[in-house]
Amino acid sequence: MEVGRLPISAALKGKLVSAGYTSLSLLSSLSPSHLARDLNISENEALDILKHAPLDGRIDTSSGHHVINGAQTAWDMLHEEELLTRITTSSVDIDNILGGGISCREVTEIGGVPGIGKTQLGIQLAVNVQLPVHCGGLGGKAIYIDTEGSFMVERVLQIAEACRDDMSANNALSQNVHAGQVGMQPKDFLENILYFRVCSYAEQIALINYLDKFMSEHKDVKIIIIDSITFHFRQDFEDMALRTRLLSGMALKLMKLAKKFCLAVVLLNQVTTKFAEGSFQLTLALGDSWSHACTNRIILYWNGNERYAYIDKSPSLRSASAPYAVTARGIRNNVSNCKRIKLM
Amino acid sequence: MSESLSRRCCQTMTPENLLVRPRPTQKCTTGCPVLDRCLGGGIPCRSVTEVVGESGCGKTQLCLQLLLSAQLPPSRGGLSASSLYLHSEFPLPLRRLHQLSRARPFGPGHDPLEGIFVHPLQSVDHLLDVMPKVESFVENFKSQFPVRLIVIDSIAALFRSEFDNNPLDLRRRSSMFFKISGKLKLLAEKFDLAVVVTNQVVDLVAPNEGINGLRIGNLGCLVSSGRRVCAALGLAWANCVNLRLFLSRDKEIVSTMNGVGDECGCEPMHCRTRRRLHLLFAPHIPDTSCEYVITREGFSGVCR
Numbered sequence: 010m011e012v013g014r015l016p017i018s019a020a021l022k023g024k025l026v027s028a029g030y031t032s033l034s035l036l037s038s039l040s041p042s043h044l045a046r047d048l049n050i051s052e053n054e055a056l057d058i059l060k061h062a063p064l065d066g067r068i069d070t071s072s073g074h075h076v077i078n079g080a081q082t083a084w085d086m087l088h089e090e091e092l093l094t095r096i097t098t099s100s101v102d103i104d105n106i107l108g109g110g111i112s113c114r115e116v117t118e119i120g121g122v123p124g125i126g127k128t129q130l131g132i133q134l135a136v137n138v139q140l141p142v143h144c145g146g147l148g149g150k151a152i153y154i155d156t157e158g159s160f161m162v163e164r165v166l167q168i169a170e171a172c173r174d175d176m177s178a179n180n181a182l183s184q185n186v187h188a189g190q191v192g193m194q195p196k197d198f199l200e201n202i203l204y205f206r207v208c209s210y211a212e213q214i215a216l217i218n219y220l221d222k223f224m225s226e227h228k229d230v231k232i233i234i235i236d237s238i239t240f241h242f243r244q245d246f247e248d249m250a251l252r253t254r255l256l257s258g259m260a261l262k263l264m265k266l267a268k269k270f271c272l273a274v275v276l277l278n279q280v281t282t283k284f285a286e287g288s289f290q291l292t293l294a295l296g297d298s299w300s301h302a303c304t305n306r307i308i309l310y311w312n313g314n315e316r317y318a319y320i321d322k323s324p325s326l327r328s329a330s331a332p333y334a335v336t337a338r339g340i341r342n343n344v345s346n347c348k349r350i351k352l353m
Numbered sequence: 354m355s356e357s358l359s360r361r362c363c364q365t366m367t368p369e370n371l372l373v374r375p376r377p378t379q380k381c382t383t384g385c386p387v388l389d390r391c392l393g394g395g396i397p398c399r400s401v402t403e404v405v406g407e408s409g410c411g412k413t414q415l416c417l418q419l420l421l422s423a424q425l426p427p428s429r430g431g432l433s434a435s436s437l438y439l440h441s442e443f444p445l446p447l448r449r450l451h452q453l454s455r456a457r458p459f460g461p462g463h464d465p466l467e468g469i470f471v472h473p474l475q476s477v478d479h480l481l482d483v484m485p486k487v488e489s490f491v492e493n494f495k496s497q498f499p500v501r502l503i504v505i506d507s508i509a510a511l512f513r514s515e516f517d518n519n520p521l522d523l524r525r526r527s528s529m530f531f532k533i534s535g536k537l538k539l540l541a542e543k544f545d546l547a548v549v550v551t552n553q554v555v556d557l558v559a560p561n562e563g564i565n566g567l568r569i570g571n572l573g574c575l576v577s578s579g580r581r582v583c584a585a586l587g588l589a590w591a592n593c594v595n596l597r598l599f600l601s602r603d604k605e606i607v608s609t610m611n612g613v614g615d616e617c618g619c620e621p622m623h624c625r626t627r628r629r630l631h632l633l634f635a636p637h638i639p640d641t642s643c644e645y646v647i648t649r650e651g652f653s654g655v656c657r
Contacts, residue, residue, distance in 0.1 A: 197603075
């Protein structure tokens, strides 16, 4: 028992233990008067205990514990980051500019004009996260929060079938199919997407508040996709300051979820026009303060007849753009033979 | 399906209830197999489908046909449902509807006109006022043909008359878009119904790109009557719909004499209108297009 090591009288130790203070970390954030009340001792005695407590706590850190719960050194973080796996987008070009795919523990925002393929990318990620690690996934489940009603099961099935085909082709090439291992069926892919349909901003906020509890019951969820974060927040907000507060509260919760459960959060956003420097420009919706809310921002845009993804903001990646295509089989690299698939 | 629907409606709202098993989307046939193939089975339920086109290209014709085909039984691609027609441009063309209904194989004793409810719209505020009434009407409509299709013809007429082209009005306008679309999507989700809205077009003045250099969907094909056009109501509204269909028409000069001219130099020529339906964006099917004709029997696709 940690309190046993404190250089205080045995009577006080007894009082501490009987009041439930068995570890030093419990003492770290207490005020003397609070402790005095709890132990029924004088404030001076309580102060005396607390004087010793943090000192001993600090000695403990040398043996691997932390000063404050949750803090880490940058060295530990680097190690953790090296272990992090990423979720492939199924387009090698986009994966390359993203350093391997959508990363866990971060909030990634993806925006673009209607019809550019935001929802397609969302569905693709919800399927890809279920792939085993050697295929570019995390072997986990996906939460899909649909605010716009664009989630079509038949399309998910189509993408899942293509994904299964790719996987079995991949396995046949590398000859590492184990005898007992049965490939995932498209139905399994659908079973592993937890789909929430949200019809108002109140429901959206309530759901995100609830996710913390939900996630602790469903630890195998590895990605949260919100399609789109914007829709309910662009209607009927008289009080724009309130909107900003609600949005930043939501963003903080999502970031916390991403860190706590080591999962990827992908927010799909719409675009809007902004009048700046004498001309109209395209920017992601929800305003400037929202742009702080996400770790990474990817903008999807048309260039001629080709779709491109562009990294607009990222703390670790350099800005770059890459072409991609939306095919019958899902998001793929933009190569000339994809055009044939598109025409079908 | 109706059982799960009523279960959701009765429960008190908690975040857990939002977790639903995604259901396969039911489609409402357009009444023409060629168009249905192009649209992946028809107009999807629980979505807002927009039909864009210049005047006279057949938006209302397509809507009328949907009002009728929604009443077909599911075995024939319909929803066996009544429908609600909200009009802002001109009243329901009853005579044409009657003509179309006679061309469809409805059994005797089933008058398709009885399953179509009509309501006029005067303004955006009027539409917002009508919404709760629509909801209670759909909810309390007890019949073997529940309301499963809502058509708004047209959304553009409401907005284009009312708002000025200044920043304040434009912001108020786009807030209205999202509000209306949110309500429509809520209805669509709650009662598993299809929503179809029609929209007008505006001319595109910029040389190559869309307005101010932005592109929505595949603008390359948006040419109608030789004009480069794009859907009215701008980018904000484009975010409010799930599917966008574009109807275009072009005059084509056809020589009746197989290209051989007359001696006096004047070819006997006549103009033919070629109409095309383009699918600009949809979450479940790739962009396609298909030619169509409008005949006495209705709106139908042409196989080529």
